[in-house]
Amino acid sequence: MTAHAIAVDVGGTEIKAALVAVGEDGARPLHRLRRPTPRGPDGGATADRVVDAVVEVVTALRGAGPADAVGVVVPGIVDESRGVGVYSANLGWRDVPLRDRIAARIDLPLGFGHDVRAGGLAEARLGAARGMRDAVVLPIGTGIAAALVLDGRVHAASGHAGEIGHVDVGHGEPCPCGGTGCVEAVASSAAVARRYTARTGTAVGGAAEVAEAVRTGDPGARAVWAEAVDALARGLLVLTAVIAPEGFVLGGGLARAGRLLTDPLRERLDELLAAHHRRPRLELAELGDTAGCLGAALLATEGLKTP
């Protein structure tokens, strides 16, 4: 049976929304909408405007066809069990009961979740982690978080699980979080760009340009890239020891480099793995920046099955 969900992925700069047909065989966006994420003078006002904008896109997409449910995902620290946006560094809000505030203004069942975990759920059901019993999905962008999909379900732990970006893997560099050696201080796409500029004096628009420089043999780019790969491999090693997933799915900006990332990462991880470790698969994400939106659609329709 196919259900129709209105899925809304609230990002730091843009709200992506779609009317999605969710069936046994997959999920298909029928109609898409994008809006800039509104901002207020502070986090509370931003939350108010985001709630308004979510209601507006839901109303607009209801014009595109019948819908059975709505799913909304937001960034930052999110407590799914209470339906609360606990904290977003980017949007500035703290402890906003977003689920209840949105639910009060729409007359459809509402699923609510976290963008990264919902995207991980989508990769597990519809994308590169399909068929893996336990998978860790890592979007590597400004930061590095992980969605832990264990036995087909996302482990959220009141919103705090999967903080692999701030595990100390020993490289010794300081991180804006106050720690040192954090994976994302060296391996996030933001860090790759920043460290390349610091090393070479050449300004770049992002990690994609550093990847291009690696391809052309730029020694500074190669060094920064190798350090990112090493930190990331050490992060995956920690996840392998603790979680032992069947595989990792790499997404986000840095994973657009494709095999330029996964080939050396596979090699470095294999060097680090001991005999007692499970050898995980490494895959590139398949759903790109629609993962969050498709995950929101899954959250919406899963609610329909709950008695």
Added chain:
Amino acid sequence: MTAHAIAVDVGGTEIKAALVAVGEDGARPLHRLRRPTPRGPDGGATADRVVDAVVEVVTALRGAGPADAVGVVVPGIVDESRGVGVYSANLGWRDVPLRDRIAARIDLPLGFGHDVRAGGLAEARLGAARGMRDAVVLPIGTGIAAALVLDGRVHAASGHAGEIGHVDVGHGEPCPCGGTGCVEAVASSAAVARRYTARTGTAVGGAAEVAEAVRTGDPGARAVWAEAVDALARGLLVLTAVIAPEGFVLGGGLARAGRLLTDPLRERLDELLAAHHRRPRLELAELGDTAGCLGAALLATEGLKTP
């Protein structure tokens, strides 16, 4: 309703078994048996003799009263889903289909599992992790493994999850596993005893004697203890970042030191935790060395509920 399970915990030196009454309100051993774990000339022969011994204690305990099911737990790397003892360094076996071999010789439903994970399940249902939604149970003995009890279920990942003992936390000391900086190279009870002797030249019978020396102000003991606490705190920090459990339950030999362990560990962990981390509870295990046996009883009776 109360079910009766014959529970067998196969250890490296001893088999602990009991007839256990498992009800809604808890589990109560009615009758206990202990046997030395038999050994053969190699791992295969040891496995044969262990299977014989398990069948023998099950038969003996059936004489003590009616039983509805049998639960058996074994050490090492265990794949519960296939019922296989993948590897035991201590008992020497590799890839032995223990579950099927035992099931063929008893005419009761059989639950099969891993000693540490079953013990974790018992602490979660009956002991110190009762009421925690997500908990990590760590027996600290010769090595350090962790049972991850997530949303009330044990995450096994084909037997490889919870290897926190071999995560590199940066102290730089070599580990018998071939790595460096492993938590258990400094923080296991075996490491505490070994490192105290190496530092002071004084032989000790185990970590309990080092704990006693800490209490009397022995500076060598204090230094070794502080290093163990630091490594353990860094291991808990990694688990907090990745899993974000409500709490940790510490068991095994080292945890017999009680607050001599948990007080400085709490302090060190609080120093290491950043604002974005969940602050976990720290508890001492309640079930002692019966945890594995009670966990085996739970595995036995859970099988009875499966359709």
